[in-house]
Amino acid sequence: MNKFLTTIFVVMLWPLVTTAQTPSWNEIKGEQLIALQTKGDAVRGEVAFEPCQGCHRNDASGRTSGAYPRLSGQHATVLIKQIVDIRAGRRINPKMEPFIGDHALTPFEIADIASYLQGLPISAEIGKGPGTRLAAGKQLYDKDCTSCHGARGEGSAEKFYPMVASQHFRYLLRESQFIRDGDRRNSNPEMVKVIKSYSNSDLEALADYMAQLPPPRR
Ligand code: HEC
Numbered sequence: 001m002n003k004f005l006t007t008i009f010v011v012m013l014w015p016l017v018t019t020a021q022t023p024s025w026n027e028i029k030g031e032q033l034i035a036l037q038t039k040g041d042a043v044r045g046e047v048a049f050e051p052c053q054g055c056h057r058n059d060a061s062g063r064t065s066g067a068y069p070r071l072s073g074q075h076a077t078v079l080i081k082q083i084v085d086i087r088a089g090r091r092i093n094p095k096m097e098p099f100i101g102d103h104a105l106t107p108f109e110i111a112d113i114a115s116y117l118q119g120l121p122i123s124a125e126i127g128k129g130p131g132t133r134l135a136a137g138k139q140l141y142d143k144d145c146t147s148c149h150g151a152r153g154e155g156s157a158e159k160f161y162p163m164v165a166s167q168h169f170r171y172l173l174r175e176s177q178f179i180r181d182g183d184r185r186n187s188n189p190e191m192v193k194v195i196k197s198y199s200n201s202d203l204e205a206l207a208d209y210m211a212q213l214p215p216p217r218r
């Protein structure tokens with residue numbers, strides 16, 4: 001009888017176990033779908049972005065220290081996905097939670113903010129790395145990263161791949177380490193596979209290279 005019950009349990013719970021092990025990195029549904037289907041209004045987005053300026057700055061250029069990423073010029077689709085992932089706890093960001101929770105922003109406001117940010121110019125004040133291993137960084141980047149993030153670091157709006165050119169060095173380095181070590185759980189598993197074997201110094205060379213790439217033209 002016990003064995004029978006155990007078998008029933010395993011059969012019932014197995015799908016839950018397996019789905020927990022293989023989370024889809026970009027399941028477009030719920031509020032992400034609503035925000036993506038909404039035509040964002042940049043004028044309303046500018047107003048809705050006001051509470052965010054304390055950290056991300058008035059022009060959304062972030063901080064050269066890398067504590068806060070540049071959001072200006074990033075693809076709207078990427079911004080929407082990241083905000084929804086942070087809200088859902090797939091990406092840990094306790095500092096930002098009070099500003100971004102369900103009570104603070106509707107999916108429509110997320111669409112407005114994303115549309116506003118995508119249209120902003122990319123500031124020239126970007127936190128750079130030491131510049132000592134740019135050639136090594138370029139070599140790794142060209143081999144392992146261009147297929148998704150593009151030859152100029154432009155990313156892909158359609159595929160939700162972030163623009164990595166002209167992003168602050170320290171932020172890129174921290175995120176690459178999170179991705180490698182499994183602390184950013186919303187990442188494309190193919191990227192995790194690629195990055196897994198990289199040492200900190202490889203990641204530093206890569207972040208150095210990506211940060212100094214000029215803002216790509218849209
Ligand atoms: C208290 C500081 C703070 C405030 C206020 C804040 N953020 Fe952030 N935000 C952060 C930090 C820190 C990160 C990076 C977290 C990490 O390292 O993963 C971040 C990351 C992001 C990202 C991900 C960027 C990327 O390239 O993946 C988006 C999008 C974002 N914030 C949007 C917003 C919006 C929109 C608001 C206002 C509604 C806001 N933030 C308010 C601190 C803040």
Ligand code: HEC
Nearest residue numbers: 144145148160161162172175176186187188190191194206
């Ligand atoms: C298979 C496609 C793919 C490949 C290959 C890939 N990436 Fe990514 N990358 C992504 C996606 C998708 C995201 C956004 C993940 C998410 O939604 O959190 C991302 C995010 C990032 C971020 C965070 C950017 C931000 O604004 O927060 C960094 C840094 C990064 N990738 C670096 C790299 C580097 C370095 C390589 C090469 C060694 C690489 N990626 C290869 C798809 C890829």
